[in-house]
Amino acid sequence: MSRSIDANIQKIIEASPIANWLGFSASRVGERNIYRLAFDEKHIGNPAIRALHGGAIATFLEFAAQCELVGNLDADASVKAINADINYLASSRAQAMEGSATITRLGRRIAFVEATGWQQSADRLVAKAAFRFRIGDG
Numbered sequence: 001m002s003r004s005i006d007a008n009i010q011k012i013i014e015a016s017p018i019a020n021w022l023g024f025s026a027s028r029v030g031e032r033n034i035y036r037l038a039f040d041e042k043h044i045g046n047p048a049i050r051a052l053h054g055g056a057i058a059t060f061l062e063f064a065a066q067c068e069l070v071g072n073l074d075a076d077a078s079v080k081a082i083n084a085d086i087n088y089l090a091s092s093r094a095q096a097m098e099g100s101a102t103i104t105r106l107g108r109r110i111a112f113v114e115a116t117g118w119q120q121s122a123d124r125l126v127a128k129a130a131f132r133f134r135i136g137d138g
Helices: 007-014 017-020 054-070
Strands: 025-028 034-037 079-088 099-106 112-117 125-135
Touching: 007 017, 007 025, 007 054, 017 025, 017 054, 025 054, 034 054, 054 079, 054 099, 054 112, 054 125
Parallel strands: none
Antiparallel strands: 025 034, 034 099, 079 125, 099 112, 112 125
């Protein structure tokens, strides 16, 4: 059952140029947020194999992780990625990608978030990533 997404998440999506470029959207399914990278030809990396560009996938996963974190913080909190570790597990296709993110540790100044991305089935991951975010301006 799909429900509306958190207002903080919707606000960051609407304000982000990268979300617009990615065709990024979010929905609430059950108890988790599902993020979506819309397919567009500009997301293709190598035209010969018709796979999504690794940078587009990494950006999608980072933005999904950031949205998940923002949805669990105060509306005025700022977050900035400190580092990222992306693992590409399978070749992508020329189609939309979905993903989810999980906060694994949330402190006052640092948060750890994991994100996964898939096409067609959540059982066949295309990529997974681990991010560390700084919370606040400090």
